[in-house]
Amino acid sequence: MVKRYRNFKELGDTVVLYPDDYINDIEGEKLEDLCASYLDRGFRKIVVDFSETELINSIGVSILIGVIEKVRERDANIYFSGLKRVNYDIFSIVGLTKHIRIFETEEDALGSGSKPVGQAVL
Amino acid sequence: MTETELSLERLLFNLNTLAELGEEITSPKDFTRVVKSSLYMVMGSFSSSRGAIFQHENGSGSYVPIASKGLGDIGGLKLKLNDEAVSELLKRREPVDLSSGGAGLLGAARETLEKIDARVLACLTVKDELLGLIAINGKFSGEPFTVYDFQLLSVMSQHISFSLHSHSLLMKLMHKYTENKNLYENLRRIYYDTIHAFAAAIDAKDSYTRGHSHRVSAYSAALAREMGWSNDEVEGIRIAGLLHDIGKITVDKTIINKASPLTSYECRELNSHPVIGYEILSKIKFPWKGIPMMTRNHHEKVDGTGYPDRLRKSEIPIGARIMALVDAFDAMTTDRPYRPRLSFREAICEVRDNWNRQFDPEVVHPFISVIRKEVRRETDNPTIVPLLQEEIDGASLNRLLDGFPRA
Numbered sequence: 001m002v003k004r005y006r007n008f009k010e011l012g013d014t015v016v017l018y019p020d021d022y023i024n025d026i027e028g029e030k031l032e033d034l035c036a037s038y039l040d041r042g043f044r045k046i047v048v049d050f051s052e053t054e055l056i057n058s059i060g061v062s063i064l065i066g067v068i069e070k071v072r073e074r075d076a077n078i079y080f081s082g083l084k085r086v087n088y089d090i091f092s093i094v095g096l097t098k099h100i101r102i103f104e105t106e107e108d109a110l111g112s113g114s115k116p117v118g119q120a121v122l
Numbered sequence: 123m124t125e126t127e128l129s130l131e132r133l134l135f136n137l138n139t140l141a142e143l144g145e146e147i148t149s150p151k152d153f154t155r156v157v158k159s160s161l162y163m164v165m166g167s168f169s170s171s172r173g174a175i176f177q178h179e180n181g182s183g184s185y186v187p188i189a190s191k192g193l194g195d196i197g198g199l200k201l202k203l204n205d206e207a208v209s210e211l212l213k214r215r216e217p218v219d220l221s222s223g224g225a226g227l228l229g230a231a232r233e234t235l236e237k238i239d240a241r242v243l244a245c246l247t248v249k250d251e252l253l254g255l256i257a258i259n260g261k262f263s264g265e266p267f268t269v270y271d272f273q274l275l276s277v278m279s280q281h282i283s284f285s286l287h288s289h290s291l292l293m294k295l296m297h298k299y300t301e302n303k304n305l306y307e308n309l310r311r312i313y314y315d316t317i318h319a320f321a322a323a324i325d326a327k328d329s330y331t332r333g334h335s336h337r338v339s340a341y342s343a344a345l346a347r348e349m350g351w352s353n354d355e356v357e358g359i360r361i362a363g364l365l366h367d368i369g370k371i372t373v374d375k376t377i378i379n380k381a382s383p384l385t386s387y388e389c390r391e392l393n394s395h396p397v398i399g400y401e402i403l404s405k406i407k408f409p410w411k412g413i414p415m416m417t418r419n420h421h422e423k424v425d426g427t428g429y430p431d432r433l434r435k436s437e438i439p440i441g442a443r444i445m446a447l448v449d450a451f452d453a454m455t456t457d458r459p460y461r462p463r464l465s466f467r468e469a470i471c472e473v474r475d476n477w478n479r480q481f482d483p484e485v486v487h488p489f490i491s492v493i494r495k496e497v498r499r500e501t502d503n504p505t506i507v508p509l510l511q512e513e514i515d516g517a518s519l520n521r522l523l524d525g526f527p528r529a
C-alpha cells in the first residue's frame with residue numbers, strides 16, 4: 001500500500017515526492033499539504049515522480065492542479081516524471097501536458113535546468 | 123494520440139468519472155465527504171483550479187458553500203438570489219456561462235461570483251426546486267468550455283442533485299421512497315445513454331459492423347433472460363454486450379476494415395482486443411458483476427482453441443459463452459469486408475457444425491428456443507428475429523431445427 005519509506009527525497013533545494021499507487025480520493029490531498037510544507041521550508045524545485053502510481057482519476061487531477069497552483073503562487077518550479085501511459089493520457093485529456101514539464105524519468109527531471117512553471121513544452 | 127482517439131479516451135475518462143460519481147453518491151460515506159469528492163470530480167473533469175458547491179439555506183433566500191477548493195476560507199460567503207433569478211435559473215436548466223453575459227440575471231450574486239472567479243454556474247435541481255449551485259472557474263488549460271463540456275457538467279449536476287436531495291430528505295426524516303426511486307431511474311437512464319453513446323463510437327470505427335454492439339447486447343440479454351437470469355444479471359450482460367469490443371479502439375482502423383486475409387502481425391493486433399477491453403473495463407467500477415471477464419473471454423471456444431486464455435467449456439464464464447455465440451451469429455448474419463452475409467439457414471447450419479467445438483450446447487439450446495418462440499409469436503417483445511434481415515417462417519424453421527442434436 002503506502003510506501004512511507006520512499007515518500008520523499010530531499011536534494012539541496014529540490015524535493016522529489018512519490019505519491020501513492022492510486023490518487024483517486026480526497027485522501028490524496030495530503031500530497032498538496034506535503035508540497036506546501038516543502039515550499040514553506042524554502043524548497044524551490046519540486047519533482048513529483050509517478051512511477052509507482054497506477055491510476056489517477058478526476059479527483060486526482062483536481063488535487064494535482066491544486067499542487068501546481070501552490071507552486072506557481074510561490075514562483076517555484078514543478079516537474080512531473082515517470083508517468084504511466086494511462087496517466088499521461090488522462091493529463092493530456094484535461095490539458096495538463098501543455099502546462100507542465102513532464103520527463104521520462106526522475107533523473108531527467110532532476111537534471112533539467114530550472115524553467116518557470118507554466119512554460120509550455122509544445 | 124489522434125483527434126478521434128483523444129475524444130474516445132476523453133469519453134472513457136468521463137464515463138469512468140460518472141460511474142465513480144454514481145458510486146460516491148450512493149455510498150454510505152458522510153455527506154460532507156461525498157459533496158467534497160463530487161466537487162473534486164467536477165473540477166478534475168474540467169481542469170478547474172477554483173470551485174465551490176453551494177446549498178440552499180432553509181428560511182433564507184441564500185445559498186451557502188458546503189464544499190470548496192482553491193478558494194481558501196469562504197465560510198462567510200453567501201449567494202443571495204431573488205425569486206426572479208431562481209425561476210430564471212430553473213427555466214434554463216443548462217449550466218450558465220458567466221463570461222458571455224449569462225450573469226445578467228443574477229443580481230447581487232453576480233459580484234460574489236466574480237469575487238471567487240467563477241466562470242460557469244450549474245444548477246442543482248430536483249423537480250422545480252433549486253437545491254444548490256456549482257460554481258467553477260475557467261479551465262487550467264485556458265481552453266474554452268465546449269457544448270460537450272456543458273452537457274457533461276449538466277449530467278454530473280443531476281447526479282449531485284440526487285445526493286443533495288437525498289440528504290435533505292434524510293435530514294427532515296422524510297422517506298419519500300417512491301419519489302427517490304423515480305429519481306434514481308432517471309440516473310440510470312443517464313448512465314445508459316452515456317454507454318450507448320460509447321458503443322456507437324466503437325461501432326463507428328468499423329464500417330461493416332454498424333449496430334453490432336447493440337445487436338450483441340440485445341441478443342445476449344434475450345438469451346440470458348431465456349436462461350432464467352435475474353433482471354440485474356440481464357442488465358449486466360446487456361451492458362457487457364454494448365462494450366465487448368471496446369478494445370478495438372486501439373486497433374488500427376485499416377486492420378478492422380481489411381477485406382483480404384490478415385498478416386500474422388495484423389491478426390495479433392486484432393486478437394488483442396479482448397485483453398485490451400478487459401484492461402480498460404476492469405478499471406471501471408460497474409454496478410454489475412462480470413463485465414470485464416465477459417469482455418475478455420468472448421472469443422473463447424468450448425474446445426479450448428479460442429483466445430486469449432484458451433479456456434475450455436466450463437472454465438469460460440457463462441456470460442462469455444453467451445456472448446461468443448451471439449457475437450459469431452451476428453457476424454455471420456451481417457455483411458463483412460471479406461464476404462456478404464450468410465442466410466439465416468446457413469448461419470444456423472454453421473452453429474450446428476460447430477456445436478460443442480466453438481459453441482456451448484448449454485447456450486445454443488436456449489438460443490434456438492428463443493428464436494422458435496419469437497417466430498411463433500409466443501413472446502411479447504421479440505428481439506432477435508426482427509433484427510435479422512430476412513423473413514423466417516415457422517415451417518422452414520422446424521425443418522431446419524429438426525436436424526439439431528439434442529442436449
Ligand SMILES: [Fe+2]
Nearest residue numbers: 366367420421
Ligand atoms: Fe470481439
